[in-house]
Amino acid sequence: xxxxxxxxxxxxxxxxxxxxxxxxxxxxxxxxxxxxxxxxxxxxxxxxxxxxxxxxxxxxxxxxxxxxxxxxxxxxxxxxxxxxxxxxxxxxxxxxxxxxxxxxxxxxxxxxxxxxxxxxxxxxxxxxxxxxxxxxxxxxxxxxxxxxxxxxxxxxxxxxxxxxxxxxxxxxxxxxxxxxxxxxxxxxxxxxxxxxxxxxxxxxxxxxxxxxxxxxxxxxxxxxxxxxxxxxxxxxxxxxxxxxxxxxxxxxxxxxxxxxxxxxxxxxxxxxxxxxxxxxxxxxxxxxxxxxxxxxxxxxxxxxxxxxxxxxxxxxxxxxxxxxxxxxxxxxxxxxxxxxxxxxxxxxxxxxxxxxxxxxxxxxxxxxxxxxxxxxxxxxxxxxxxxxxxxxxxxxxxxxxxxxxxxxxxxxxxxxxxxxxxxxxxxxxxxxxxxxxxxxxxxxxxxxxxxxxxxxxxxxxxxxxxxxxxxxxxxxxxxxxxxxxxxxxxxxxxxxxxxxxxxxxxxxxxxxxxxxxxxxxxxxxxxxxxxxxxxxxxxxxxxxxxxxxxxxxxxxxxxxxxxxxxxxxxxxxxxxxxxxxxxxxxxxxxxxxxxxxxxxxxxxxxxxxxxxxxxxxxxxxxxxxxxxxxxxxxxxxxxxxxxxxxxxxxxxxxxxxxxxxxxxxxxxxxxxxxxxxxxxxxxxxxxxxxxxxxxxxxxxxxxxxxxxxxxxxxxxxxxxxxxxxxxxxxxxxxxxxxxxxxxxxxxxxxxxxxxxxxxxxxxxxxxxxxxxxxxxxxxxxxxxxxxxxxxxxxxxxxxxxxxxxxxxxxxxxxxxxxxxxxxxxxxxxxxxxxxxxxxxxxxxxxxxxxxxxxxxxxxxxxxxxxxxxxxxxxxxxxxxxxxxxxxxxxxxxxxxxxxxxxxxxxxxxxxxxxxxxxxxxxxxxxxxxxxxxxxxxxxxxx
Numbered sequence: 001x002x003x004x005x006x007x008x009x010x011x012x013x014x015x016x017x018x019x020x021x022x023x024x025x026x027x028x029x030x031x032x033x034x035x036x037x038x039x040x041x042x043x044x045x046x047x048x049x050x051x052x053x054x055x056x057x058x059x060x061x062x063x064x065x066x067x068x069x070x071x072x073x074x075x076x077x078x079x080x081x082x083x084x085x086x087x088x089x090x091x092x093x094x095x096x097x098x099x100x101x102x103x104x105x106x107x108x109x110x111x112x113x114x115x116x117x118x119x120x121x122x123x124x125x126x127x128x129x130x131x132x133x134x135x136x137x138x139x140x141x142x143x144x145x146x147x148x149x150x151x152x153x154x155x156x157x158x159x160x161x162x163x164x165x166x167x168x169x170x171x172x173x174x175x176x177x178x179x180x181x182x183x184x185x186x187x188x189x190x191x192x193x194x195x196x197x198x199x200x201x202x203x204x205x206x207x208x209x210x211x212x213x214x215x216x217x218x219x220x221x222x223x224x225x226x227x228x229x230x231x232x233x234x235x236x237x238x239x240x241x242x243x244x245x246x247x248x249x250x251x252x253x254x255x256x257x258x259x260x261x262x263x264x265x266x267x268x269x270x271x272x273x274x275x276x277x278x279x280x281x282x283x284x285x286x287x288x289x290x291x292x293x294x295x296x297x298x299x300x301x302x303x304x305x306x307x308x309x310x311x312x313x314x315x316x317x318x319x320x321x322x323x324x325x326x327x328x329x330x331x332x333x334x335x336x337x338x339x340x341x342x343x344x345x346x347x348x349x350x351x352x353x354x355x356x357x358x359x360x361x362x363x364x365x366x367x368x369x370x371x372x373x374x375x376x377x378x379x380x381x382x383x384x385x386x387x388x389x390x391x392x393x394x395x396x397x398x399x400x401x402x403x404x405x406x407x408x409x410x411x412x413x414x415x416x417x418x419x420x421x422x423x424x425x426x427x428x429x430x431x432x433x434x435x436x437x438x439x440x441x442x443x444x445x446x447x448x449x450x451x452x453x454x455x456x457x458x459x460x461x462x463x464x465x466x467x468x469x470x471x472x473x474x475x476x477x478x479x480x481x482x483x484x485x486x487x488x489x490x491x492x493x494x495x496x497x498x499x500x501x502x503x504x505x506x507x508x509x510x511x512x513x514x515x516x517x518x519x520x521x522x523x524x525x526x527x528x529x530x531x532x533x534x535x536x537x538x539x540x541x542x543x544x545x546x547x548x549x550x551x552x553x554x555x556x557x558x559x560x561x562x563x564x565x566x567x568x569x570x571x572x573x574x575x576x577x578x579x580x581x582x583x584x585x586x587x588x589x590x591x592x593x594x595x596x597x598x599x600x601x602x603x604x605x606x607x608x609x610x611x612x613x614x615x616x617x618x619x620x621x622x623x624x625x626x627x628x629x630x631x632x633x634x635x636x637x638x639x640x641x642x643x644x645x646x647x648x649x650x651x652x653x654x655x656x657x658x659x660x661x662x663x664x665x666x667x668x669x670x671x672x673x674x675x676x677x678x679x680x681x682x683x684x685x686x687x688x689x690x691x692x693x694x695x696x697x698x699x700x701x702x703x704x705x706x707x708x709x710x711x712x713x714x715x716x717x718x719x720x721x722x723x724x725x726x727x728x729x730x731x732x733x734x735x736x737x738x739x740x741x742x743x744x745x746x747x748x749x750x751x752x753x754x755x756x757x758x759x760x761x762x763x764x765x766x767x768x769x770x771x772x773x774x775x776x777x778x779x780x781x782x783x784x785x786x787x788x789x790x791x792x793x794x795x796x797x798x799x800x801x802x803x804x805x806x807x808x809x810x811x812x813x814x815x816x817x818x819x820x821x822x823x824x825x826x827x828x829x830x831x832x833x834x835x836x837x838x839x840x841x842x843x844x845x846x847x848x849x850x851x852x853x854x855x856x857x858x859x860x861x862x863x864x865x866x867x868x869x870x871x872x873x874x875x876x877x878x879x880x881x882x883x884x885x886x887x888x889x890x891x892x893x894x895x896x897x898x899x900x901x902x903x904x905x906x907x908x909x910x911x912x913x914x915x916x917x918x919x920x921x922x923x924x925x926x927x928x929x930x931x932x933x934x935x936x937x938x939x940x941x942x
Contacts, residue, residue: 191219401682465714579721
């Protein structure tokens with residue numbers, strides 16, 4: 001016992017000699033290392049490169065200006081400026097066929113080389129940002145059709161034979177000279193209309209038809225007269241149109257169209273049961289007000305097998321994914337219909353005597369309370385509900401909050417029972433529910449609902465100190481203590497225990513069995529070293545007392561034991577630390593955030609209030625209504641004992657007020673809940689994630705599927721941690737005493753203790769750092785270098801620049817943007833311009849022509865210094881009928897001054913969306929009469 005206490009005290013001394021070293025900071029460099037600062041901190045000019053306004057890791061060290069091209073039929077000249085922050089290769093205008101000649105940089109001849117078929121020169125930064133003026137010329141026999149330009153050139157000033165070209169044509173990294181004067185197509189002045197017709201047939205009672213007309217219009221604003229748009233036997237129900245539209249009594253559709261892309265929906269119902277549906281043959285004439293109807297249409301059929309089952313005949317089926325159908329219709333069967341063709345419905349049967357089962361999937365999240373009193377559960381149910389139309393929870397599940405499609409629902413009790421649940425009126429289900437499971441935490445139901453689910457997955461979250469020992473009733477093998485054991489693990493533990501009992505005694509064999517069983521699946525625990533020690537000890541017992549093999553085997557055994565000590569020490573520290581403080585088991589990561597209060601809060605049931613407006617009878621209260629009211633009052637009173645008394649009194653008072661306002665009650669049905677009634681708020685979901693265990697089931701899982709979970713509570717986990725340390729130390733000390741019995745004690749009785757002390761002494765001093773004053777080692781210099789060169793992110797991130805205001809001025813010929821930008825650092829920002837939509841031909845910063853601008857991914861990026869900057873973008877208005885102005889960095893306040901343009905994307909108070917859309921406005925033809933609204937017959941469906 002004295003020996004055991006001696007070794008435990010020595011191990012405790014090791015714990016107290018551990019020290020922690022703080023990182024070396026640049027301003028606290030030790031004096032012996034200061035002479036090395038110039039060696040480990042060479043200049044890194046790229047650290048000063050402008051960075052993206054929202055990310056200092058994205059830097060750009062080369063910034064060109066606008067390139068000026070002056071071209072004639074025999075020669076051409078170019079010039080542009082470049083600012084470089086470090087040595088960079090610069091791509092010049094031109095290619096193999098049109099090589100730049102007489103290139104100079106700051107009026108000095110430049111060396112131009114061919115790199116991957118492109119002319120390039122190298123510019124040096126000389127440890128600071130430098131501006132360069134690059135000039136050169138081309139010589140050709142005739143003006144080429146095109147030649148290459150650097151992809152990062154932001155703006156181009158093009159002059160051909162002395163004429164300024166406002167809109168050069170750029171395509172695939174080439175400038176097209178002979179197309180530059182017609183770079184963008186002029187607005188199409190012809191009155192063209194492209195029409196596509198899609199129809200969705202819903203096999204309901206009555207038959208429903210949704211007709212979608214898709215128009216692409218160009219030209220002037222005018223009126224179109226569409227022939228009969230609905231098949232025979234249908235009455236319109238609704239007309240949804242962004243354009244002025246009117247349905248005539250004879251079925252014609254009048255539209256006042258204007259250029260653009262438009263979609264018009266017409267809902268209709270059949271007047272009688274139809275056995276076929278015919279596409280009317282449209283008659284066209286030469287009247288320009290009559291739109292040409294397409295020769296074919298695309299139809300989809302939405303079946304209702306619960307009402308009837310039909311077979312579609314006389315039409316050809318299509319692959320919906322290969323058509324232009326709306327995306328939300330492509331999951332339905334699609335058919336191509338020609339004019340005059342009929343779709344026939346062959347009746348197979350009416351109704352669905354054997355409806356398909358509900359196709360539901362369940363995803364659960366369970367949080368075990370810190371005190372083990374129960375679970376807080378979050379369920380997500382999705383899929384298709386074909387029968388039942390009500391979801392009830394199992395009795396052990398106490399619902400607290402329930403939402404359908406994101407809308408909170410009132411939790412009700414099913415009449416005649418005590419089942420909690422909610423009414424569902426839609427087949428496609430998306431439900432979330434928060435609930436509590438109190439009581440027995442070791443045996444719960446797998447699903448918690450009175451439903452059979454085709455797919456079930458669960459996530460079990462355990463608080464600090466809790467461990468899952470085993471789990472049954474689940475198909476996968478969850479992460480538990482029992483599931484970690486393999487046949488190899490069992491074999492090794494038994495072999496080691498049996499060997500210990502044969503070498504020493506049965507008692508020590510049992511001790512080895514207990515120790516290895518406890519530590520075998522713990523992180524960083526020693527495993528294989530025991531077998532080496534036992535094997536060496538067994539051989540030493542049978543080898544002769546004299547011989548070189550015995551001596552080397554003894555040395556091997558001592559070395560293995562030293563490794564055992566080295567591996568066991570941090571393991572012991574970890575076990576003791578996590579035993580005392582379970583929260584430290586998984587470190588200090590941000591993901592291990594826990595808030596114990598919500599997890600342990602019991603769920604309560606707020607009062608379920610009936611609707612006074614739904615009370616049909618003002619007479620005496622029927623017996624069933626009185627029973628229902630009594631049951632609801634009992635539901636209010638059935639709160640958990642842990643709920644504070646004031647909260648229960650408030651709930652009861654609120655319930656009495658609601659009932660007194662609604663009395664007398666004729667009947668209260670769950671189908672007639674007041675939409676303004678109070679709904680339950682639930683227990684509140686925890687936000688911590690500590691130890692997460694995934695559970696899953698293969699195939700369907702019914703409501704009675706049990707789930708058995710065996711836990712190790714915090715007190716038991718703590719005792720097991722200390723028991724592991726105690727057993728490990730006892731077994732290791734016994735083996736070391738066994739090592740010294742046959743050799744050391746024969747020469748020196750105290751030699752064993754001294755040898756052990758010598759072996760452990762380096763570990764006591766392992767945390768002390770030794771520095772060489774004359775010549776630091778390479779590791780220390782590398783660490784000093786990395787820390788001194790580390791660039792601290794600016795505190796203005798994630799946004800070091802912001803567009804405060806933007807003013808847009810546009811007319812028939814010109815588009816100007818005025819931006820007020822505030823920046824705290826030298827950064828680059830995206831400008832509201834895009835190559836395929838509009839690019840300016842002049843950019844000014846504080847009234848001066850900008851010299852640091854690049855084009856990346858068809859967008860224009862500008863370098864700006866710190867401070868308030870006034871930026872102007874000028875250029876010709878696009879010749880397109882419609883274009884968009886992207887706003888990757890949205891201004892905080894936007895104003896638009898537009899003449900002959902319609903602007904969309906600007907909300908109230910000057911708030912802009914992610915882009916502004918500009919459409920050329922047309923003069924309204926006063927001869928087009930105003931459409932008067934028509935009356936559509938009303939229709940009510942139960």
